[in-house]
Amino acid sequence: MDLTIEGLTHRYDAVEVLSDISLSIPSGRIVCIVGPSGCGKSTLLRMIGGLERPSAGRILQLGDPPADCLNPLTFVFQDFALLPWRSVAGNISLVLEDRAVSRKDRADRIADVLARTNLSDFANALPRQLSGGMKQRVAIARALAVNPAVMLMDEPLSALDAQTRELLMDDLVGLWTRTPFTAVYVTHNLSEAVRLGHKIVVLSRRPGRIREVVEIDTPLDQRDATDPDLARAQDHLWQLMREEAKAADAELAHG
Amino acid sequence: MTQFTRRNTLGLMAGAATLPMLGTPALANTKLVVGALPFTSHAASFVAYERGYFAEAGLDVEFKFFQAAQPMAVAIASGDADYAVTAISGGLISLAEKGATKVIGGALSEEKGIDGQKILASDAAFQAGLTSPAQLAGKKWAVTQAGSSFHYMGSKIAQAEGVEVAFTPLQKVGAIIGAMKSGQVDAWSIVPHIAKPLAGSGAVHIIGDVAVYIPDYQVTTVFTSATNAADERAKTEAFLAAFSKGADDFNAALVDKTAGEDAAEDMVKLIHKYVYTDREYEKAKPGIVNGAMRINAGAALNTTSVQDQLDWFKAEGLVKDSVTMDMLVDTSYVSTM
Amino acid sequence: MAEARQVPFRGGGFRPVQKRGVGLVVFVLLIAVVEWGTRAGWISSLTLPKPSDVARTLIGLWQSGLLMQHVLPSLSRLAVGSAMGVTAGIGIGVLIGLFSLARAGLVPLVAALFPIPKIALLPLFVIWFGIDEGSKYALIALGTFTPTVVATFGAVDNVDRTLIRMGQSFGLPWLSIVTKIVLPGALPGILSGLRISLSIGIILLVAAEMLGAQYGIGAYILEAGSLYDLERLFAGVVILSALGVTVSFLIGRVETRMLRWRS
Ligand SMILES: Nc1ncnc2c1ncn2[C@@H]1O[C@H](COP(=O)(O)OP(=O)(O)OP(=O)(O)O)[C@@H](O)[C@H]1O
Numbered sequence: 001m002d003l004t005i006e007g008l009t010h011r012y013d014a015v016e017v018l019s020d021i022s023l024s025i026p027s028g029r030i031v032c033i034v035g036p037s038g039c040g041k042s043t044l045l046r047m048i049g050g051l052e053r054p055s056a057g058r059i060l061q062l063g064d065p066p067a068d069c070l071n072p073l074t075f076v077f078q079d080f081a082l083l084p085w086r087s088v089a090g091n092i093s094l095v096l097e098d099r100a101v102s103r104k105d106r107a108d109r110i111a112d113v114l115a116r117t118n119l120s121d122f123a124n125a126l127p128r129q130l131s132g133g134m135k136q137r138v139a140i141a142r143a144l145a146v147n148p149a150v151m152l153m154d155e156p157l158s159a160l161d162a163q164t165r166e167l168l169m170d171d172l173v174g175l176w177t178r179t180p181f182t183a184v185y186v187t188h189n190l191s192e193a194v195r196l197g198h199k200i201v202v203l204s205r206r207p208g209r210i211r212e213v214v215e216i217d218t219p220l221d222q223r224d225a226t227d228p229d230l231a232r233a234q235d236h237l238w239q240l241m242r243e244e245a246k247a248a249d250a251e252l253a254h255g
Numbered sequence: 256m257t258q259f260t261r262r263n264t265l266g267l268m269a270g271a272a273t274l275p276m277l278g279t280p281a282l283a284n285t286k287l288v289v290g291a292l293p294f295t296s297h298a299a300s301f302v303a304y305e306r307g308y309f310a311e312a313g314l315d316v317e318f319k320f321f322q323a324a325q326p327m328a329v330a331i332a333s334g335d336a337d338y339a340v341t342a343i344s345g346g347l348i349s350l351a352e353k354g355a356t357k358v359i360g361g362a363l364s365e366e367k368g369i370d371g372q373k374i375l376a377s378d379a380a381f382q383a384g385l386t387s388p389a390q391l392a393g394k395k396w397a398v399t400q401a402g403s404s405f406h407y408m409g410s411k412i413a414q415a416e417g418v419e420v421a422f423t424p425l426q427k428v429g430a431i432i433g434a435m436k437s438g439q440v441d442a443w444s445i446v447p448h449i450a451k452p453l454a455g456s457g458a459v460h461i462i463g464d465v466a467v468y469i470p471d472y473q474v475t476t477v478f479t480s481a482t483n484a485a486d487e488r489a490k491t492e493a494f495l496a497a498f499s500k501g502a503d504d505f506n507a508a509l510v511d512k513t514a515g516e517d518a519a520e521d522m523v524k525l526i527h528k529y530v531y532t533d534r535e536y537e538k539a540k541p542g543i544v545n546g547a548m549r550i551n552a553g554a555a556l557n558t559t560s561v562q563d564q565l566d567w568f569k570a571e572g573l574v575k576d577s578v579t580m581d582m583l584v585d586t587s588y589v590s591t592m
Numbered sequence: 593m594a595e596a597r598q599v600p601f602r603g604g605g606f607r608p609v610q611k612r613g614v615g616l617v618v619f620v621l622l623i624a625v626v627e628w629g630t631r632a633g634w635i636s637s638l639t640l641p642k643p644s645d646v647a648r649t650l651i652g653l654w655q656s657g658l659l660m661q662h663v664l665p666s667l668s669r670l671a672v673g674s675a676m677g678v679t680a681g682i683g684i685g686v687l688i689g690l691f692s693l694a695r696a697g698l699v700p701l702v703a704a705l706f707p708i709p710k711i712a713l714l715p716l717f718v719i720w721f722g723i724d725e726g727s728k729y730a731l732i733a734l735g736t737f738t739p740t741v742v743a744t745f746g747a748v749d750n751v752d753r754t755l756i757r758m759g760q761s762f763g764l765p766w767l768s769i770v771t772k773i774v775l776p777g778a779l780p781g782i783l784s785g786l787r788i789s790l791s792i793g794i795i796l797l798v799a800a801e802m803l804g805a806q807y808g809i810g811a812y813i814l815e816a817g818s819l820y821d822l823e824r825l826f827a828g829v830v831i832l833s834a835l836g837v838t839v840s841f842l843i844g845r846v847e848t849r850m851l852r853w854r855s
């Protein structure tokens with residue numbers, strides 16, 4: 001299932017937040033969205049996920065989600081959004097309980113996603129017993145459990161420390177390599193964008209419009225920090241971002 | 256005991272005859288606070304004040320008004336009031352037992368031939384067959400609190416009829432009247448000036464007289480702090496003498512009716528300054544006249560009745576068994592019956 | 593060379609540390625002082641009763657079976673009344689928390705009910721619900737209802753919105769969001785509200801037993817007060833305190849059981 005965004009514009013009262021965004025999200029690819037703070041990245045993601053209605057424009061699903069997909073558009077939140085009173089398995093079970101899934105199928109799915117995120121030993125742990133990285137892995141496992149057509153990830157690693165972030169990125173790459181998934185990945189961390197993105201969309205400062213779309217063809221599992229192409233791409237992104245960020249800063253200062 | 260009695264008589268004679276002479280020099284402008292409820296039963300103090308008997312005795316009296324007898328007893332114990340008149344209650348006995356208060360004289364009495372306290376049935380209970388105290392078995396008898404005079408009366412009446420009643424505490428007389436009218440409780444006993452208007456309105460029915468069950472019931476007594484009784488003889492005697500003069504006027508005007516129509520009218524007017532002040536005189540008058548029960552001459556105290564009440568409180572476990580008449584009563588001031 | 597000095601520590605205090613048994617020592621000390629004072633006479637028997645007499649009164653109450661005669665009616669009044677008040681309070685509180693219409697309509701009503709001294713309504717309740725148990729249940733129910741409502745809708749409001757968004761983003765049905773996310777999330781707030789509600793229920797017990805109660809701890813205390821019997825008065829107060837401590841302990845147990853997920 002592909003997604004297409006056509007002429008999407010959004011304003012909160014008089015403030016225009018997003019302006020004329022058109023974008024396609026092809027199946028099996030990771031699309032990263034970067035841009036200065038406040039440019040509307042999260043808003044855009046919420047609209048893609050149907051949690052908010054755009055002022056103008058539309059979001060189209062092309063084709064049907066896979067047959068065993070329970071929740072085509074599935075979020076992974078920055079702050080994990082785990083229920084503190086449910087165990088790891090219980091948190092995953094939560095999103096399956098109201099579906100037409102047999103008890104056995106549910107248990108299988110839970111076991112499967114826990115195995116894929118290396119959490120099998122922690123099925124009965126409570127969220128407060130887990131580290132930040134593990135919590136986010138639970139959140140990712142939960143998203144995987146519904147077999148989403150598109151994963152919508154809003155800065156999923158930004159609440160984590162640098163080392164954990166690195167490890168989790170490796171995990172994501174591993175997950176994708178084994179079974180490619182579709183994702184829209186919002187971040188303001190450019191090295192994340194070049195590590196994970198097949199396509200990197202740079203938004204301008206508010207009102208966010210598409211400044212440039214950078215495509216990186218290197219397969220995900222072959223990307224590493226020393227790759228000069230990646231370094232160049234990151235540098236290029238940074239130049240784009242810097243201008244926008246500077247301008248955004250100056251605008252804020254002038255009210 | 257004989258010695259006490261002789262002194263009583265002497266004191267009484269002195270009080271009645273020679274007090275103005277005797278009191279004035281010794282007690283010039285002695286300030287004292289008298290606790291009172293705005294009821295006709297407290298009229299003796301009002302008369303003594305209005306007719307200058309307190310002033311003649313050298314007492315500069317100030318009234319402190321209460322809404323219930325209970326806080327008045329506590330005020331005497333704490334020294335916020337010096338003398339007061341109230342029914343004998345468990346609270347009063349407990350305070351006496353702690354050496355705080357003493358009964359020094361008698362006031363209101365039940366007396367054959369004089370209209371006294373009435374036994375009431377709520378209309379609902381009356382319609383259901385409660386037409387005499389004999390049918391009280393299992394009924395709800397209203398009391399303000401356990402150990403109040405209402406409790407005593409209800410218990411004595413039930414005992415005499417050989418029945419059990421359920422005592423229902425309602426804290427305030429106002430609440431009892433409300434509960435009687437709405438039929439939430441079945442029976443109660445109360446002074447005539449409250450009983451008669453209630454019965455007149457049809458909301459309750461008078462089904463008997465308390466005096467039949469508790470003859471010569473000493474309903475209220477004069478009491479003071481133990482300190483006053485022991486150490487302030489002159490002041491206490493002066494108070495009792497003036498109080499007695501007030502009582503004599505009151506009895507003559509409204510109870511024995513020997514003083515004539517005009518005196519009765521004057522008396523009602525005087526009392527109206529304190530009682531039913533929220534009603535016009537014409538409306539207040541029947542209430543005051545109906546409420547006139549004898550206030551003992553010379554504040555004489557019916558110790559037989561007091562003893563009976565004390566025994567009842569002990570038997571009910573409301574006060575300690577160790578309380579004796581001597582703790583409760585100082586009989587050295589007035590004559591006893 | 594410069595003199596070497598240790599950096600002075602200045603970070604102490606302002607941090608509650610658990611000190612076991614201190615509360616008990618203060619308690620025992622206080623009682624000992626009162627016992628001494630009443631025995632020696634510098635506390636008059638009008639001021640305070642002898643603690644040992646209070647203890648004897650309590651033992652007497654226990655041995656004569658009167659204790660249960662007073663405690664059981666009170667407990668059943670507290671249980672029935674607060675069960676009604678708390679159930680209704682949680683129900684209405686959740687409605688207010690979930691529906692804007694309920695909020696707009698009921699919050700002002702609850703705000704108007706809250707400050708009414710419930711005791712003032714007792715005579716009215718006697719007319720409405722009868723002088724027997726009905727009016728007592730009603731008084732305690734109303735008294736526990738309002739704080740429960742306020743605590744409940746506050747707790748629902750405080751449920752992490754991102755958790756609710758998460759539920760919606762996974763397509764959970766409305767009822768599941770309420771029962772699996774909103775209610776468990778509001779539980780800590782509801783339980784701490786329950787502490788306050790039940791304490792108010794205990795306070796109202798005395799008020800409820802003012803009218804028409806022959807037995808009950810409240811009636812016992814009122815009777816002792818009117819008899820100026822300080823031993824019984826204090827014995828009654830001790831029973832009420834014990835009831836308060838027990839209720840608080842039970843809620844604490846429920847909290848540790850149901851809120852084990854909190855750190
Ligand atoms: N519900 C709302 N009502 C009004 N304004 C909003 C609302 N949500 C977001 N905004 C405004 O819209 C703009 C875009 O917000 P958004 O959260 O999408 O930015 P962002 O790109 O995700 O920023 P960041 O990088 O800080 O997460 C911001 O200026 C924000 O203040």
Ligand SMILES: [Mg+2]
Binds near residue numbers: 041042043
């Ligand atoms: Mg954002």
